[in-house]
Amino acid sequence: MLDRRFILDNVQLVQENCDIRGVKADVARFAELETERRGMQQEVEELSRQANAVSKSIGKAKDDAEREARKEEGRDLREQKDAKQADIDRIAAEANAIYNQIPNLTHPETPRGGEEDSRELQRGAVEVRPMTFPVLDHLELGEQHKLIDLEGGARIAGHGFYFLQNEAVLLELALQQFAIEFLVKEGFVPTITPDLARGEIVQGVGFVPRGPETQIYSIENHDLNLVATAEITLGGLYAGQVLDEEQLPIKLCGISHCYRTEAGAAGRASRGLYRVHQFTKIEMFAFTLPDQSEDTHNYFRDLECEIFDSLGIPYRVLDIASGDLGGPAYRKFDLEAWMPGRGSAGEYGEVTSTSNCTDYQARRLDIRYKTKGEKGTQFVHTLNGTAIAVSRALIAILENCQQADGSIVVPEVLQRYVGKERIGAIVSD
């Protein structure tokens, strides 16, 4: 959410920004409505002032006749005010409809264009391992080792749900332990968040809680939604609050389940665990001062790289193109891990994503900070980043660590949590 004043003063710039983001929003129309609204607002305030003056004078009226006359005058003024206010409300509704579509500004280095224009920034420390044996995908591996049961998931909850069993469970827990320990060492506050959140919070973070296109499950008869990411709950933690400058930056890492309807994703090629309705995610989140957010964003990206380097997974880092950014993001980096079993000969698949949302979410959630000595408050900057999305990390591990004999070598950093070095060889019959 951009500052309204800023939009009025920079109509062309904001319109250009909408264009490179592929967002259809009539910024000029918004400016027109907003300017009109401001003018009318002043008229309303003037009517209020007069009405207030009349009310105050009634106590000093000499007699009943004068009192009645003043009351009438007051009634009249308030009526005028209400009528004008109704006009304002109509205009504001139209203006807000446009306003809510206007995305955050875009980092100057963000590549302009659509999905295919995202720029590769770097590769991971581990190179893709050539596989000289028939490569299995994570589903085949999962089936043979009794790790993943999609049919069972479908039976009890439908397509896109799954059971994890045996070493998959140990790996899931290991990944959580590993990520949390890693982030705690980096000064993040480990946080287990609610898996449900109010509509207001969901919206403030930038998700649309209800409607045909929504990615969010909502609870019938309650203003509650299953979170699609801990970003929602972590971001909402300080909604409506004013923080002290010295508190910042605040770095949190959250564990939550993530629930996604994946509406509109039907038919998109995605086997197995890649696109599911529920998974566990360790999420990084930061509230920072405005001049700290860019460094923090790079820091988040570096942490994600470090995590996947430690796991021994090959990946590439993308600077996501303008047309592929969500509304709140000013800049976004994705890590795409190499998944040997994906597609016909292996493909990269997204495993993490980190966004700098600058003050966009903070405005919607009303999270500000105050500076010692100075008057007034300013909006904080917010950032989020995936440490580990377990289901996708699992795909990358199973597929990259598979051996010629069908066994899966557990990444070294996870061995102490899993309790073994290898998920056994497949016994052929």
Place this chain on the structure above:
RNA sequence: GGAGAGGUGGCUGAGUGGUCGAAAGCACCGGUUUGCUAAAUCGGCGUACGGGUCAUUCCGUACCGCAGGUUCGAAUCCUGUCCUCUCCGCCA
């Protein structure tokens, strides 16, 4: 889930229809004084939006959990809602 009580400025806490944006105390900031790990005293001390001077200022509007309603006028009355506390019930 049932019954009660309550949500006021950074904190404590007055205020049940009209000079209340809100007493008082604490905390904080500035001055004075005595002095020297402190006390006394005086003054100041919310936020947002809009407007004028665009400089240290001034004016207006709004805000007493949130949203509505009654009224010329609401922190104060009414309705809904959220939250907190206490008791009961239930339960991992």
